[in-house]
Amino acid sequence: MMLVMRTTVDIPEGLLRRVRAQAALDGRKLKDVVNEALRRHLGLAENGTDAAPELPARVGIERAGRFVVPVVRSARPGEAVIALEKLKELEDDEQRHGEIFGR
Numbered sequence: 001m002m003l004v005m006r007t008t009v010d011i012p013e014g015l016l017r018r019v020r021a022q023a024a025l026d027g028r029k030l031k032d033v034v035n036e037a038l039r040r041h042l043g044l045a046e047n048g049t050d051a052a053p054e055l056p057a058r059v060g061i062e063r064a065g066r067f068v069v070p071v072v073r074s075a076r077p078g079e080a081v082i083a084l085e086k087l088k089e090l091e092d093d094e095q096r097h098g099e100i101f102g103r
Contacts, residue, residue: 011019023033038044060071 019033019037020030023030026033060073061068062071063069
């Protein structure tokens with residue numbers, strides 16, 4: 001039995017229109033077209049088995065309460081592996097989302 005997870009992603013309007021149109025032309029569901037595109041991008045089996053190649057040793061999957069999350073361990077523990085510019089960008093996104101949702 002394959003576990004199915006539901007999530008929310010932001011897709012640019014024009015891209016979403018094209019994907020919906022392609023799904024309609026093919027007589028397929030939007031979710032099937034998106035899943036196929038993700039499998040192709042990640043190089044996974046197209047037969048739906050999701051037999052992914054092994055994760056690098058420093059990447060693990062851990063349970064956090066009811067959620068299962070990927071964890072990437074630093075190649076150099078104790079050192080930041082994220083660029084300051086990227087950190088600032090993430091902080092700005094977090095602040096913007098907080099304003100949108102009233103936090």
